[in-house]
Amino acid sequence: MKPAWLVLPLASLLACATSEPIGPVGADPDEVPGEVQAGRAPLPDVRCAGAPAAGATRSFRHFGSKVTAFLGDPRHRGFDLVTSATATSQRLEGWVSYTLADKALEDEDVDLFACRAGAWRKVGTARTDDEGHFALELPAAERLPVGLRELFVSVAGDRTGVGFLALVAPAGTPLVASDVDGTLTSSENAFLETIVLGREPDARAGAGHAFTATAARGYAPIYVTARGNQYTTATRDWLEHKGFPRGPVRLSPSFVTLPGADTVDYKARTLGALTAAGLTLAAGIGNRASDIDAYARAGLPATRTFIELPEYQSEVQPRLDARQAIGFTSYDALLADQLGKLP
Numbered sequence: 001m002k003p004a005w006l007v008l009p010l011a012s013l014l015a016c017a018t019s020e021p022i023g024p025v026g027a028d029p030d031e032v033p034g035e036v037q038a039g040r041a042p043l044p045d046v047r048c049a050g051a052p053a054a055g056a057t058r059s060f061r062h063f064g065s066k067v068t069a070f071l072g073d074p075r076h077r078g079f080d081l082v083t084s085a086t087a088t089s090q091r092l093e094g095w096v097s098y099t100l101a102d103k104a105l106e107d108e109d110v111d112l113f114a115c116r117a118g119a120w121r122k123v124g125t126a127r128t129d130d131e132g133h134f135a136l137e138l139p140a141a142e143r144l145p146v147g148l149r150e151l152f153v154s155v156a157g158d159r160t161g162v163g164f165l166a167l168v169a170p171a172g173t174p175l176v177a178s179d180v181d182g183t184l185t186s187s188e189n190a191f192l193e194t195i196v197l198g199r200e201p202d203a204r205a206g207a208g209h210a211f212t213a214t215a216a217r218g219y220a221p222i223y224v225t226a227r228g229n230q231y232t233t234a235t236r237d238w239l240e241h242k243g244f245p246r247g248p249v250r251l252s253p254s255f256v257t258l259p260g261a262d263t264v265d266y267k268a269r270t271l272g273a274l275t276a277a278g279l280t281l282a283a284g285i286g287n288r289a290s291d292i293d294a295y296a297r298a299g300l301p302a303t304r305t306f307i308e309l310p311e312y313q314s315e316v317q318p319r320l321d322a323r324q325a326i327g328f329t330s331y332d333a334l335l336a337d338q339l340g341k342l343p
Contacts, residue, residue, distance in 0.1 A: 024086040043146060048118060054111055065107075074098055078232070084170065093133065094153055094162075106129070106132065112125070148167050165249075167247070172279070173280065182311055186204065214340075222248050229251035259290065260290060271297075288312055289316050
């Protein structure tokens with residue numbers, strides 16, 4: 001039997017013609033994998049080749065925007081959509097900016113595209129605010145189907161753009177959340193070397209394989225880091241280069257999020273938003289006491305909170321001794337002893 005999300009609900013098709021409550025979206029039949037595994041099926045992973053053909057440039061609305069775009073390289077980033085199939089609307093958003101100073105492009109139009117069955121389709125146009133933020137609300141009848149798919153934002157004035165992701169999953173879909181710095185990278189401060197020296201940090205041995213094997217069982221990965229969101233593309237590229245499965249990323253809206261309470265607050269709010277959207281936090285992986293606190297505030301049991309050792313062992317050992325989390329020293333062991341045994 002095919003999972004229920006493989007069939008578009010009739011309520012979605014009739015939403016415009018009836019006053020009945022809006023039903024959940026299903027999967028696009030043209031995007032369903034050829035083979036569906038028994039039990040929890042991985043979601044369709046919808047990809048398009050290259051960037052969309054966005055069309056000719058349109059004039060910038062303001063002369064100052066031309067100057068901003070001329071002064072430096074684009075620093076655009078999308079905010080990955082993560083929501084459940086039951087959500088009655090979907091919001092595509094992100095930020096448009098240029099130069100190392102992250103200068104916002106204000107009051108300008110951007111075009112939004114979604115990959116549908118291997119082809120780019122324009123879904124609408126939005127206008128940036130004074131922080132370069134854009135947002136496009138998709139009405140019920142135009143919601144994206146179930147799946148993990150590519151999105152793209154293109155600036156109308158110069159056709160620079162950037163890709164991002166949408167994860168639309170059946171309600172209750174389990175997520176495996178992970179910190180990045182020190183948890184997936186070779187050390188806590190390895191990313192600083194990338195910024196200062198331009199060297200790409202190594203990944204923890206076996207981490208990519210552990211996440212790929214877990215994703216193949218239907219657990220959607222999501223990467224949550226306190227890095228400022230101006231590093232969204234760098235983070236996404238690193239995960240891909242190091243063999244991690246595709247998944248949404250969440251970076252802090254602040255340029256700097258201080259370690260400790262500020263990081264806990266940011267991560268707990270981020271994780272709480274995912275569960276409020278109708279998804280389930282099945283496991284959390286980190287390397288600091290702040291990760292233990294954030295996962296606990298998000299309602300994750302200690303038996304599903306996994307802490308990478310030994311970089312911050314002295315910091316986390318009292319928490320491990322108090323059974324507030326489970327420590328691990330290799331991703332092969334984590335996969336065999338914990339992630340591979342998730343129900």
